[in-house]
Amino acid sequence: MSSTHKTLLVVGSGPGIGRAVTALFVAKRYNNVVLLARRPDSLVSEKAAIEQAIGTQVNIKSYAVDITDLAALEGALDDADAALGKPECIFFNAARVLPSAFFEHPIMEIEYDLRITVSALYAVAQRYVPHLVSLAANPAAKPALLVTSSALPLQPIPQLFALSLAKAAQRNLVQSLNMTYGPEGVHIGVINVAGIVSPDDSERNPANIAAKTWEWFEEGKEFELVI
Numbered sequence: 001m002s003s004t005h006k007t008l009l010v011v012g013s014g015p016g017i018g019r020a021v022t023a024l025f026v027a028k029r030y031n032n033v034v035l036l037a038r039r040p041d042s043l044v045s046e047k048a049a050i051e052q053a054i055g056t057q058v059n060i061k062s063y064a065v066d067i068t069d070l071a072a073l074e075g076a077l078d079d080a081d082a083a084l085g086k087p088e089c090i091f092f093n094a095a096r097v098l099p100s101a102f103f104e105h106p107i108m109e110i111e112y113d114l115r116i117t118v119s120a121l122y123a124v125a126q127r128y129v130p131h132l133v134s135l136a137a138n139p140a141a142k143p144a145l146l147v148t149s150s151a152l153p154l155q156p157i158p159q160l161f162a163l164s165l166a167k168a169a170q171r172n173l174v175q176s177l178n179m180t181y182g183p184e185g186v187h188i189g190v191i192n193v194a195g196i197v198s199p200d201d202s203e204r205n206p207a208n209i210a211a212k213t214w215e216w217f218e219e220g221k222e223f224e225l226v227i
Ligand SMILES: NC(=O)c1ccc[n+]([C@@H]2O[C@H](COP(=O)([O-])OP(=O)(O)OC[C@H]3O[C@@H](n4cnc5c(N)ncnc54)[C@H](OP(=O)(O)O)[C@@H]3O)[C@@H](O)[C@H]2O)c1
Pocket: 011, 012, 013, 014, 015, 016, 017, 018, 019, 036, 037, 038, 039, 040, 042, 065, 066, 067, 068, 093, 094, 095, 096, 116, 148, 149, 150, 151, 193, 194, 195, 196, 197, 198
């Protein structure tokens, strides 16, 4: 493994925010990228889209895993670490938007959302934050754990109460991680996308979100980016 390798780990690769942020971050800094999502066909599209945006000089490994299956998640990350090295930056972007009406919404669906947003994030942090702290000793490194969030933690939508509470719990976890490991030189924070993303929205379109995310990441100081 080259000492100059820089790996970006994308947990929750998809055609919206995930693709735009991944393509921009790879263009700016990373020569290795690891993509995780459940659907193999979608991962093929995401890999092709990044190669089209960047060229083929980037090493991309993709893994079709449901991150709520923690054994499968760890297995994919074991393979990715061996192939491309541990990540310098983790972009945790996975979530699902599913209406949740009182009181038809099954408890197991609430638990599934929490396993995506909280349990899988905790597993990823547990695995990599010590490594990110060790990278912080090198002034050239930019160790980071960046999490896509929304306005829901502070302004829940009752029709999306399950996603709202999962995002609230996730934000709380990221705050605790930041309070603990931010002072050790790891940029840990949330990208608060405070509305619906659309290519037609002048502010909340994937390209602008990616550009704002890169600027915020380059600064490397603030916990929260609001878009
Ligand atoms: N879109 C919006 O309007 C909006 C607004 C505010 C905030 N956000 C936040 O922004 C983030 C990205 O949203 P996006 O809509 O733009 O999506 P995206 O970046 O296009 O894709 C995210 C990907 O996460 C993957 N994912 C979901 N559950 C997963 C699981 N259990 N295991 C592995 N991968 C999983 C999905 O792929 P598979 O289906 O293949 O697994 C999905 O394509 C989310 O955190 C979302 O809450 C979105």
